[in-house]
Amino acid sequence: MDISPLIPAGRQIVKGYGDGGFTIAGIRWEGSVLVLPDRTQPWAPTELAQVTEESFAPLLTLAERPRILLLGCGLRMAPVPAALRAALRAAGITVxxxxxxxxxxxxxxxxxxxxSVAAALIAV
Structure with a gap:
């Protein structure tokens, strides 16, 4: 019995992470990444302290912004600064x-x- 989730056409999933990068839709990405259902791109922050509103410019310029932004903080979850959370909420994005x-x-x-989701993932 196959229990793999069905992935809608044109969507990508994260197949693996670790050793400083990710495998997404069959491609190995070194470093942190910003992942949308249909594409992935390098993302500059290497630690949570480097994450700013400007870090999310690629999302904020989209005509259809994701409603949910999953922020992969590294090895441990950490709170999102209130100002950053407020800026994203003003753009219609829940982090x-x-x-x-x-x-x-x-x-x-x-x-x-x-x-409607995106992931900003700090490499571990």
Whole structure:
């Protein structure tokens, strides 16, 4: 019996993480990444202290912004600064911080449900 989630056409999932990068849709990415259901791009922050509103410019310029942003904080979850949370909320985006592994797994579930989601993942 196959229990793999069905992934909608044109969507990608995170297949693996660790050793300083990620495997997403069959491609190995070194360093932190910003993942949308249909594409991935490098992301500059290497630690939570480097995450700013400007870090999310690629999301904020989209015509259709994701409703949910999973923030993979590294090895451990940490709170999102209030100003950053408020700026994202003003843009219509709810940020959910968690450890990077949890963010990868949650992204995969939400993508399989065809939800409006993105993940900002700090490499571990």
């Amino acid at each position: 959910e911080p968690m450890d990077t592994g949890g963010a990868c797994r949650t992204f995969n579930v939400l993508v399989s449900e065809d939800r």
